[in-house]
Amino acid sequence: MQDTIQVLDKTFVKYITDAQIQEAIRKVAEQINEDYKDDNPVILITLNGAVFFAVDLLKQLRIPCRITCVKLASYSGMQSTNKVQSLIGLTEDLKDERVLVVEDIIDTGRTYSHIAEMLRDTGLRDMRIATLTYKPDAYKLELPIHYVGLTIPNKFIVGYGLDYNGYGRNYSDIYQVIE
Ligand code: IMP
Ligand code: MG
Numbered sequence: 464m465q466d467t468i469q470v471l472d473k474t475f476v477k478y479i480t481d482a483q484i485q486e487a488i489r490k491v492a493e494q495i496n497e498d499y500k501d502d503n504p505v506i507l508i509t510l511n512g513a514v515f516f517a518v519d520l521l522k523q524l525r526i527p528c529r530i531t532c533v534k535l536a537s538y539s540g541m542q543s544t545n546k547v548q549s550l551i552g553l554t555e556d557l558k559d560e561r562v563l564v565v566e567d568i569i570d571t572g573r574t575y576s577h578i579a580e581m582l583r584d585t586g587l588r589d590m591r592i593a594t595l596t597y598k599p600d601a602y603k604l605e606l607p608i609h610y611v612g613l614t615i616p617n618k619f620i621v622g623y624g625l626d627y628n629g630y631g632r633n634y635s636d637i638y639q640v641i642e
Contacts, residue, residue, distance in 0.1 A: 468638055470621055470631040473541075475638035479613060480582075484595070484623055484637065485519065485611035491593055492523035494610055495563065503527040504561040509578070510551065512567035512632065515624035516595040516612070520565065528563075531555040533581070537574050540628055541619045541640070547577040552558040556585040566594040567624045572604035579606060596620070596637070 466477035493521040503526065508517040510532050521530070534551035562582060569575055575592060582590055593610035600617040602608075621631030629639070 479637040479640035481635040512624040564592040
């Protein structure tokens with residue numbers, strides 16, 4: 464019997480387990496601890512989806528760091544829209560800071576490009592991005608992605624912070640839509 468859930472009008476099947484997610488996060492944390500060992504970066508979390516990843520990742524960081532949040536929205540239902548909206552903007556002074564952006568998913572990259580744009584004139588020292596999941600077949604940018612937890616096919620997923628029209632974030636495993 465397959466492990467399925469219903470979110471609104473769609474059915475999803477369990478795709479990545481909690482244990483696999485935690486193992487992927489452990490590896491990303493290890494790299495970040497090494498790469499930033501002489502620094503104290505600002506961790507920029509994108510609300511709402513990346514909160515789950517950020518909490519588990521941050522608990523494994525052994526470097527001095529601060530956190531700040533922005534809220535962006537680009538998705539409507541299961542489609543990425545061309546327009547990314549800044550619902551809550553930047554509040555922190557990032558001058559001369561190393562900024563590590565934490566994302567739940569990089570799909571087309573529009574949100575990432577919006578974040579890069581948002582950070583452009585802040586005078587920051589350096590920006591990197593860590594994403595829990597990455598869909599290389601959907602990605603349309605040249606911007607480098609520095610830390611990837613899990614590389615996944617171009618199919619819609621929910622769970623562990625990822626939503627379908629606001630629902631489905633609250634699962635500790637990740638589920639893939641059944642078409
Ligand atoms: P992008 O701007 O196309 O890279 O999409 C990034 C944003 O779209 C993410 O922050 C998510 O909110 C949303 N998104 C993209 N793919 C998925 C998915 O498979 N499930 C849930 N949300 C997704
Ligand atoms: Mg979303």
